[in-house]
Amino acid sequence: MSQEMFDKLAQAVIDGESEDAEALAKQALEQKLDPLACITNGLTVGIQKTGELFASGEYYLPELIIGADAMKAAMQILEPALLSGQEREVTGTIVIGTVEGDLHEIGKTLVGTMMTANGFRVIDLGTDIPSADFIDAVKESGANLVGASALLTTTMLQQEKLISSLKDAGLREQVKVMVGGAPVTASYAKQIGADGYAEDAISAVDLAMRLIDAPA
Numbered sequence: 001m002s003q004e005m006f007d008k009l010a011q012a013v014i015d016g017e018s019e020d021a022e023a024l025a026k027q028a029l030e031q032k033l034d035p036l037a038c039i040t041n042g043l044t045v046g047i048q049k050t051g052e053l054f055a056s057g058e059y060y061l062p063e064l065i066i067g068a069d070a071m072k073a074a075m076q077i078l079e080p081a082l083l084s085g086q087e088r089e090v091t092g093t094i095v096i097g098t099v100e101g102d103l104h105e106i107g108k109t110l111v112g113t114m115m116t117a118n119g120f121r122v123i124d125l126g127t128d129i130p131s132a133d134f135i136d137a138v139k140e141s142g143a144n145l146v147g148a149s150a151l152l153t154t155t156m157l158q159q160e161k162l163i164s165s166l167k168d169a170g171l172r173e174q175v176k177v178m179v180g181g182a183p184v185t186a187s188y189a190k191q192i193g194a195d196g197y198a199e200d201a202i203s204a205v206d207l208a209m210r211l212i213d214a215p216a
Contacts, residue, residue, distance in 0.1 A: 002031075003041075005027070005028050005038065006037070006042035006060075007042070009021065009025070009038060009043055009074060010026055010045040010046035011046065012046065013047050013050060013070045013071045013074075014046050014049050014053075016020075016067045016069065017075070018066070018069050018073040021071065022073040022077055025038065025073075025074040025075075025078050029081055030136075031178065031189055035078040035081040035082040036117070038078055039075070040117060043071050043078075043113075044114070044116070046070075047071050047113070047114075050064060051064070051200065057088060061106075064106065070084065071113055072109070074114055075116065079116060081114075091118060091119035091120045091208075091209070092143075093141050093144060094141040094143060094145035094146065094147055094177075095138055095141060095145070095146050095147070096108055096122060096146075096147035096148075096149070097125035097126060097127070097129035098121070098151070099150045099155050099156075099162065100129060101128060101152075101154065101158060102127060102149070104127065104149070104151035104152075105126070105163060107151070107180065107201070108127070108166075111201045111204045112149060112181070112195055114205050115147075115204070115208065116203065118208075118209070120145075120203045121141075125137055131158070131165035134148070134162055134166075135165060135166065138166070138171055138175055141176075143175060144174065144176065144212055145175060145211065145212065146166070147177075147179075147180070147208075148162050148177065148179050149181045150179070150180075150181040151182050151183070152181075153183045156181060156184055158193065159179045160192035162177070163193050163194060166180075176208075176211040176212065176213070177193075178194065178195065178198055178211070179196075180197060180204060185197065194212055
């Protein structure tokens with residue numbers, strides 16, 4: 001029964017059916033299924049498949065976006081139930097955002113969703129976020145990770161500015177900084193003093209776990 005629900009949730013994401021994904025998430029909770037299992041074995045499987053189809057050229061950006069929207073619709077139902085579980089341990093706290101001057105959201109949102117699914121408390125600041133806002137969020141939340149996305153060669157320079165600002169604010173020792181985005185590379189991340197680079201949402205979770213020495 002539970003596997004059937006997981007498969008339906010995955011398919012709703014693959015098909016980009018937000019209303020179906022939301023309805024299935026509600027059904028899953030009514031059936032007393034574990035919300036984390038629904039995310040991990042259903043939604044995550046679906047978004048991974050969507051990513052594979054995109055990488056192989058079978059899906060294009062619109063399909064990727066509506067798949068992420070379907071996952072978000074289900075997550076809005078499952079996440080409150082997930083976070084209300086008393087036995088749930090928070091892996092870490094990450095502040096994420098797309099840097100100042102950049103309005104791209106899809107990659108950053110996927111990272112946030114995957115981080116939540118893997119036990120992280122996620123503070124998603126949105127897009128076009130100045131360094132000062134990242135710093136305020138780190139101070140308020142006590143975050144141990146920062147994820148900064150940039151999808152343009154002109155805005156990736158803001159990632160370096162953010163790292164400098166964290167140093168100036170005396171927060172650089174508190175947080176590990178992850179960077180990503182289409183023009184960003186591992187060598188660039190190293191050059192600007194970031195702690196790591198992730199090319200997609202799946203590798204971002206793996207990197208975050210390694211940076212804070214969380215159990216896999």
